[in-house]
Amino acid sequence: MSWSAASLRLHVESALAGRVAAPFRFRESRIPQFVPTGIAAVDELSGGLPCGCLTEIYGPPCSGKTSILQSVLAARTQSEACALVDAQDSFDPVSSQRAGVFLPRLLWVRCHGIDQALRSVDLLLHGSGFGLIALDLGDVPPRLVRQVQLNVWFRMRRAVENSSTVFLVLAQESNAKTCASLVLHVQKETVSWFLPVQRTIANAFHTPGCLLDVSTHSAEIVRSFLRHKKPLFIDRSRSCESSETAHFQLGAERLCLSEALPSVERPEERMRNPG
DSSP states (O other): OOOOHHHHHHHHHHHTTTTSSSTTSOOOOOOOOEEOOSOHHHHHHHOSEETTSEEEEEOSTTSSHHHHHHHHHHHHTTTSOEEEEETTSOOOHHHHHHTTOOGGGEEEEEOSSHHHHHHHHHHHHHHOOOSEEEEEOTTSOHHHHTTSOHHHHHHHHHHHTTSSOEEEEEESSOOSGGGOSEEEEEEEEEEEEEOOOOOSOTTOSSOOOOEEEEEEEEEEEEEETTOOOOOOOTTSOOOSOOTTEEEEEEEOOOOOHHHHSOOOOOHHHHHHSOO
16 A cells, blocks of 8 residues: 555654644754853853753762752742752751752752652653752662663653753763753862861860861863864873863851850869859
């Protein structure tokens, strides 16, 4: 039986009805809007986080993923509702509030495993109404995240398309592959420590500790639908730094032990006033 072009097209459209809308209609790619991350170096490098797209930020522990997440939440919760799906229940609301996150506009979904996290994200993406939906898989073992099939990431990307929602995924390794419109690889470079001045007596029962002062991190664009990485030739050295990398610093609050800890009394004073 010979098929004409019109009958073949009608057959394909009827077979894909309900699953693919207008399969033969050309869809022009649109440039999405971008929202800032709150870190100037990262915004200058990537232009921000694209709306209606899947953005993936990955790196080893202590590489700066959580700090970027807190910065983004601090910027977005000032004007719109956001959702955080915490796969391992590791989110700290106290430190996030100090970083500027407006907690009344943040939906914190506390999960106990990657399966609950994926189901929760699927419900939030299809429910819409959030300016930012973040999936934190940073504390999930990478071997478990690798077991997530690629069609799951495609379904998530499809759910967030044509919307104003920013979908952010944090993990230790890159897993979304081509489903992600923007992929950033973050790493920790240097760390400087701060030794506070101890103003208590010499025979105090505690010892002075070192506090984190400033840490330097790097962010590299691994994938971006707006940029194309330059080819790397094996016969040329990489002496010059890539233009796809940005450096930024994350500072910690300096706490003085004399203010954070109660003063220690002398033994003779404790004997005069035991209680």
